[in-house]
Amino acid sequence: MxxxxxxxxxxxxxxxxxxxxxxxxxxxxxxxxxxxxxxxITPSCVPYETMKVEDIAIVNLDGEWIEGPHKPSSETPMHTAVMRARSDVRANVHTHGKFATIMAMSGEDLLPSSPPEAEFTPIKVVPFTMPGSDNLAKNVVSTLADKRVVLLKNHGMFCTGADIGNAMAAAIYTEEMAEICMFSKLLGTFDALPEDVVANIQAMIAADKAV
Ligand SMILES: [Zn+2]
Known part of the structure; x- marks a missing residue:
């Protein structure tokens, strides 16, 4: 099914x-x-190269394992907590992206350097909390609030979307944003898009106009 x-x-x-x-x-x-x-949701401990459709786990909104031969991801609490809190969220992508993890260590909000990135910003950082715990799930929900993305300190990032394409795009742009931010900060040239520009872009996206 x-x-x-x-x-x-x-x-x-x-x-x-x-x-x-x-x-x-x-x-x-x-x-x-x-x-x-x-x-x-992806199962835990199954290599992605050999994963088949029937390996994917099914859980309910409370995170209870309903179907599938392998245990659901150990991060299931984080995924289900966000979907319980946000009826608009229909897909989540969690990665341990290298640049997202580097930038999360600063604890500072991640800010956009180009228009498409402005859709997700400011991206806040969830303080380190044990992976897979209900506490992490709670912290992700509260830090995310009504946004689409959070960084996880000493861990990675968590991205949401109205569908899977949307959540994947958020993950791709967030990793790109973190990489640009890191290199430009190393060069001492980091200069985020001005706040009024970000607000304009977000209004355009809300009105369904492409950026
Ligand atoms: Zn993880």
Missing amino acids: YEDIKQQVLDAILEAQKIGLIHGTSGNVSVRGEDDNIIA
Whole structure:
């Protein structure tokens, strides 16, 4: 059952691996089903290279394992807590991206350097909390508030979206933003987009005008 959302999870995790957003079995992806209470999520400890649609786990909104041969991701609490808190969120991507992890160490908000990045900013940092814990899930929900992305200190990033394409785009732009930010700070030239420009861009995106 739930082939469609399982396939979306598998396609996304393979794509994330192909473009270097995740390595090994790190990172995880979830997609909410038509039934709001059903979520497809990557299983724990299955190598992505050999993963098949039937390996993807199904959990309910409380994180209880409903279907699939392997245990759902150890980060399931984070994925389900965000979906419980935000009915607009239908997909999540969590990565241990190198540049996101570097920038999360500063504890400072990540700011945009180009227009497409402005959609997700400011990106706040969740203080270090044990991976897989309910506390981490709680901290992600409160730091995320009504935004789409948070950085996780000494861990990586957590991105949300109205669909899986949306959540993947947030992950790609966040990693890019973190890389640009790190190199420009090293050069001493970092200069974020001005706040009024960011507000204008966000208003355009809200009105469905492309940036
Ligand atoms: Zn993780």
